[in-house]
Amino acid sequence: MITFLNIQDKLTKSILYCDTPVYSRKGRYRKLCTEITFLLGNTQAMTIKPGFTWDENSIPWILQPFFPKSGMYAASALVHDALYYLTIHERKWVEEEFRRWMISTGVSKRQVFFRYWAVKLFGWRWWNRNKKRPSDRCIYNRKYIMLH
Numbered sequence: 001m002i003t004f005l006n007i008q009d010k011l012t013k014s015i016l017y018c019d020t021p022v023y024s025r026k027g028r029y030r031k032l033c034t035e036i037t038f039l040l041g042n043t044q045a046m047t048i049k050p051g052f053t054w055d056e057n058s059i060p061w062i063l064q065p066f067f068p069k070s071g072m073y074a075a076s077a078l079v080h081d082a083l084y085y086l087t088i089h090e091r092k093w094v095e096e097e098f099r100r101w102m103i104s105t106g107v108s109k110r111q112v113f114f115r116y117w118a119v120k121l122f123g124w125r126w127w128n129r130n131k132k133r134p135s136d137r138c139i140y141n142r143k144y145i146m147l148h
Contacts, residue, residue, distance in 0.1 A: 001037045001038070001045065002038050002075075003038075004100065007075060007101070007105055008104070011106075020033055022053055029053040029054060029055050030053065030054055030055070030056055030070075031051065031052070032049070032051065032052040032053070032054075032144070033050050034050060035047060035049050036048050038079055040079075042089075044147055044148070046079070046082060046146070047146045047148065048078065048082055048144060048145055049146070050144075052144040053137070053140075053141060054078055054081040055077075056069040056070045056077050056078075057069045057115065067111065067114065067115065072105050072106060073105075073107065073115075075101060075105050076098055076101035076102040076105055076107070079097060080094065080095075080101070081141075082141070082145050083097060083098075084126060084130055085138050085142055085145065086142060086147070087127065087130050087131045088147070091123070091124070091127050094127075095116065095119050095123065098115075098119060099112060102116070
């Protein structure tokens, strides 16, 4: 199980997750190949099973030299995307959880600030869509996420 305390160790050993690129008409995604369990800030465990797809961080290509999509940033994006697909917690809590995972993975304060505020300012659109009219991708991914 991955916690706030052991995630940096898992990242440095490159054993956090094994994924593979998946291409679709809507862009490039990552597909999880191994089961991974995160202990969330509310002491709830979230297991994400192989087959889950996510786009790492949703960064416009022009900003990617300054705000990379993957690497150390992918783990917090994985937690965030899974919680955004489920939409069973409050959106504010999910955004705070995203911030906590970024801090625990060693993301710089500047990156945490900009990524967190980008999610707060622009994430409502995807949150509302997933809550009211979930896309096929959202429904597909929900079957790979378990809270316990």
